[in-house]
Every structure is written in C-alpha cells, then in structure tokens.
Amino acid sequence: MVIPHRIAEEFRQNLLNWGRNNLINYPWRKNRTPYRVLVAEILLHRTRAEQVVPLYNSLLSKCPNIFSLAAMDIEELRRLLRSAGLRWRVDLMHRMARMIVDEYGGRIPERKEDLMELPGVSEYIASAVMCFAYGHPEPLLDTNTVRIAGRVFDIEIKDSSRRSKKMRELMRSLLDIEKPDIFNYAMIDFGKKVCRKRDPDCIICPLQICSYRRRFAGTLVKK
C-alpha cells in the first residue's frame, strides 16, 4: 500500500506536534551514545520501560562503556539484572559486548548487517541503534507502531506485520527524515499513551485522518 504524500505529511506533522508536549523523559533518551542506546534497547526487549529504568541506571553506573561491560564477571552481571528475568538475554548481552570489543575495537557498529550479527540484536534493536545513536532515518516496527499504522490506514495487522517488507516500506514513507529520532519516540509514546492496544483514546487523538476513528465515530465516548 502506498500512502499519498499529502496524507503521509499530515500524519507526520500531527504526530510530531503531539510529541512536542508528550514525549516521556526516559534516561536512555538523554546523553545518547551508541553504547547507551544499544544497552537500553536490549533491556527494553519484552520488558516494560518503567521496569527497565532502575536496571539501566544500575548497569550504566557499573559498566559505563562497552569495555567495562565486556570485562564484567558474568555472574555479577546476572545478579545485577536478575529482576529483568530472561537469563539468556544477559548472557547474550555479555557475548555481544565481548564481540564488539574483539571484532570492532569497542566501536558499536553502525550498519544494520553488522549490528544484526551481534548476539541478541534483532532487526528492531539494530534499527533503534541506527536511528537513536547514529541519526539514520530508520523506521521502527513493533506491535505498537504497526498497530497505529494499521488503524490509521485501515490495514489488517497480523503478528508477522512487524517483519513484513511491505510494512517496513510503508512505515519508512511516514517517517520524518529530518527528525527520525523524535518521530520514532513519538510513535512509541503515542502507542503507549493514546493509541493503546485496548481502549484507544480516539476522542482526544490528533490524527484526524484515522480510518478506525471514522469507522467507530458513532460509538466513541469521552473518557
């Protein structure tokens, strides 16, 4: 599906306007370095952001850079992150750090192919590092961001949509290439605060072009 330029522009501007006053001030959104972004995105995988905040702060104070993370004792790292569960993720993070030190001299890769070869780095995490750390105009596809696009443009969303090439291209056409980081943060936060999975807040939603809203216009109630 191709979104007409005018509609994509309207979507983009409305979302960015909303983001001006509504972005959440997470610690990993400040002082962004490739290392901090990478570590945050790994911790955020399948874990609520509020739960990640203290883990992220503890990890950063113990391991302020990739070299200290690679050198950290694995048992100590498991203890530090045990409240996040998923022991396998901690082990992958440790292997990833060692690989970055051994193969890249400690520099976090910038290319998607290189990032995705690192243990524990999915396409979403690679795209997030490219966008938030290096400023590349990379769309972020997860269940929340594809749900927004699906509702607005009346596209059937399946579990596989976030891995779909067509969906990626559609999301790319919506992205603000001048401010891809702000656009992606706005998408993430909009999916959390307004266009929620259950009970989206369509009455206050600034996306007037939304198909879902038109379809259910008669049934929407103010909260």
Ligand code: SF4
């Ligand atoms: S109108 Fe409702 S469904 Fe559409 S984007 Fe806004 S909150 Fe989501």
